[in-house]
Amino acid sequence: xxxxxxxxxLKRRFPKGVVDASAPLGDATIVIRKDALLEIxxxxxxxPYEFAMLLxxxxxxxxxxxxxxxxxxxxxxxxxxRRLRIKLSVPEDAAVVDSLVRFWKNADWLEREVFDMFxxxxxxxxxxxxxxxxxxxxxxxxxKDYPLRKRQPMIPLRx
Amino acid sequence: MSDRIERPPFVLAKLDQLITWSQKNSLWxxxxxxxxxxxxxxxxxxxxxxxxxxGMELFxxxxxxxxxxxxxxxxxxxxxxIIRRLWEQMADPKWVVAMGNCAVSGGPFPTYAVLQGVDRxxxxxxxxxxxxxTPQGLLNGxxxxxxxxAKSHPTKEIFNPxxxx
Ligand code: SF4
Numbered sequence: 001x002x003x004x005x006x007x008x009x010l011k012r013r014f015p016k017g018v019v020d021a022s023a024p025l026g027d028a029t030i031v032i033r034k035d036a037l038l039e040i041x042x043x044x045x046x047x048p049y050e051f052a053m054l055l056x057x058x059x060x061x062x063x064x065x066x067x068x069x070x071x072x073x074x075x076x077x078x079x080x081x082r083r084l085r086i087k088l089s090v091p092e093d094a095a096v097v098d099s100l101v102r103f104w105k106n107a108d109w110l111e112r113e114v115f116d117m118f119x120x121x122x123x124x125x126x127x128x129x130x131x132x133x134x135x136x137x138x139x140x141x142x143x144k145d146y147p148l149r150k151r152q153p154m155i156p157l158r159x
Numbered sequence: 160m161s162d163r164i165e166r167p168p169f170v171l172a173k174l175d176q177l178i179t180w181s182q183k184n185s186l187w188x189x190x191x192x193x194x195x196x197x198x199x200x201x202x203x204x205x206x207x208x209x210x211x212x213x214g215m216e217l218f219x220x221x222x223x224x225x226x227x228x229x230x231x232x233x234x235x236x237x238x239x240x241i242i243r244r245l246w247e248q249m250a251d252p253k254w255v256v257a258m259g260n261c262a263v264s265g266g267p268f269p270t271y272a273v274l275q276g277v278d279r280x281x282x283x284x285x286x287x288x289x290x291x292x293t294p295q296g297l298l299n300g301x302x303x304x305x306x307x308x309a310k311s312h313p314t315k316e317i318f319n320p321x322x323x324x
Contacts, residue, residue, distance in 0.1 A: 132237075132272070133236075133237070133271075133272070134236055134237045137236075137271075141270075141271040141272070146271065148269070148270070149269055150271065152236060152271065
């Protein structure tokens with residue numbers, strides 16, 4: 001099957017970086033180590049795989065895990081009409097991931113959203129500010145330990 | 160205070176009546192449609208419910224041309240300073256109607272992103288509950304506002320500039 005060949009190839013090419021490769025429910029998925037991201041992404045973007053599109057970039061909070069956050073990237077290859085999901089774990093005390101803005105422009109706002117909602121920082125991002133919340137916002141609202149009814153400091157109003 | 164001082168002098172009372180009569184019958188709404196409630200506000204302005212019957216058909220796009228602020232919809236924390244600023248730009252005398260549960264109290268969104276009631280930042284005259292309020296509900300609220308305006312004393316400010324109508 002095509003899925004297995006790309007997964008096999010990735011495993012063979014990055015024996016240290018790729019922790020796991022499988023195709024649950026038919027979706028090719030690789031779990032990689034955080035520091036291998038900048039090696040694997042250019043490799044996938046070039047021929048023969050040509051994953052030219054970053055469909056989505058998001059984060060999941062698993063409070064019970066040792067490495068609390070999990071980044072999820074969805075890539076799409078227009079040439080081969082094929083998708084690939086990449087996952088990597090991020091610990092809370094060193095919540096920094098390499099930015100993908102230099103590969104895809106749309107990663108800019110997606111990474112700003114993840115920073116706003118989860119507090120994961122992106123090394124090499126040109127303008128890492130909050131995207132949705134106002135600038136005086138305290139905390140990161142999509143973390144599971146954010147209290148539902150927490151009051152935020154009011155934005156100062158002009159007198 | 161005796162009754163005599165409380166009541167405005169006869170001439171001013173008549174002047175009050177004239178001013179409030181003209182104010183209440185030509186309200187110029189500033190429709191700030193922020194979310195789904197805006198649709199009901201638009202329906203109220205359209206032919207079937209016809210807000211023009213009450214002299215309010217001219218929805219202005221600029222707060223400087225309006226004296227009635229209908230906050231129709233969800234006010235997010237990020238939008239709050241902008242709403243406040245729009246209200247500040249309106250010339251006195253001005254009134255505020257909080258339309259819908261969102262503007263009244265945050266409504267179905269007790270969350271991190273939504274201002275829990277627009278009365279935290281603006282002096283609201285009329286709260287209209289409902290998610291969304293029907294056009295009849297909005298019209299009822301506006302009729303209540305007209306009654307309220309009719310009972311106000313705009314000439315009070317001549318003697319006491321700090322008095323709120
Ligand atoms: S009160 Fe209901 S209808 Fe109105 S803006 Fe809020 S959610 Fe929408």
